[in-house]
Amino acid sequence: MSEKLTITRPDDWHVHLRDGDMLKAVAPFTARQFGRALIMPNLDPPVRTVEQAMAYRGAILETVPDGTPFDPKMSLFLTDDTSEDEVRAAARCEHVLGFKWYPAGATTNSATGVTRASHIMGTLECMAENGVVLQIHGEVTDSHVDIFDREALFIEQVLVPIHREIPELRLVLEHITTTEGVDFVRDSNRNIAATITPQHLLYSRNEIFKGGIRPHLYCLPVLKRESHRLSVLQAAVSGNPSFFLGTDSAPHPRNHKESACGCAGIFSACTAIEFYAEIFEGMEHLDRLEDFSSHFGADFYGVDRSSQKAVLDKKPQEIPPSIECGHISLTPLMAGESLSWTFAGTR
Ligand code: DOR
Ligand code: ZN
Secondary structure (H helix, E strand, O other): OOOEEEEEOOEEEEEOOOOHHHHHHHHHHHHHHOOEEEEOOOOOOOOOOHHHHHHHHHHHHHHOOOOOOOEEEEEEEOOOOOOHHHHHHHHHOOOEEEEEEOEOOOOOOOOOOEOOHHHHHHHHHHHHHHOOOEEEOOOOOOOOOOHHHHHHHHHHHHHHHHHHHOOOOOEEEOOOOOHHHHHHHHHOOOOEEEEEOHHHHHOOHHHHHOOOOOHHHOOOOOOOOHHHHHHHHHHHOOOOOOEEEOOOEOOOOHHHHOOOOOOOOEEOHHHHHHHHHHHHHHOOOHHHHHHHHHHHHHHHHOOOOOOOEEEEEOOOEEOOOOEEEOOEEEOEOOOOOEEOOEEEEEO
């Protein structure tokens, strides 16, 4: 009999499910593995209010196959104009778990994001008072700043001052990619956490240019040099509860990636938990996978850990070179490669 790993059913604390046909195509992959997921609001137009988020949540639930328990949690798109009433409404809604701060222009559909930290200080204070969590895309957007320095500069110039001014604000530095990100989270108080993606654990920036340009490894924040990858890897397997799973699975149709100006985003939802199992096993810390994937995020967000289990088999699988959903073609992370673990279901 093959080796099995049974863990508390995991949660994905950062995922893009999109809308329309793309939502129908990708949501079942996330719902199959994860009991809950925090759904990013960067639709066009963005999901800014509790009312819009509840409508979006309804649309997501319609795409989930019958009999698959899945609880989408929502993050609202923060703008310079987000009102304190909206913050209080979010605090009262059990399905909304925070606001996402995209610096304006930082990434996909973020043009109407926050233009300056000073414009939202009142809103952040209101969030702190009401116990609402802030999810942050932590990159400065000034065009003169080198793309590889954007996270470190955001931490130094924006995040450290905010944390000093409002230490009770609970925040998640999303998809961390740098030693500076790891150090900031590890050395801060328990109000600060970070999510970690599979791609930032698996690859350094060299991989984007291996033998030619590889658009399916382009995401934001962009992959960094090897020393940063190793810092993030050590943080993930460290057992520190401030670091937990968030795939940042961000699907774009293949022709939008394989283009003269390709979109940022990596689609990893179809074999998400297997990527992490492989990585933790490679680090000889498979015993710490469950805390990272299924406990620490729930604890940070103050929701119950899942009462369900997920089972993985030590059974090799091939990741398909392409996933076809109607007219949409998606290229998953590690397309055409093999994994040694296979998700076997929940119970
Ligand atoms: O690579 C990314 N893709 N990074 C983000 O921050 C957004 C995401 C998307 O929505 O496509
Ligand atoms: Zn994202």
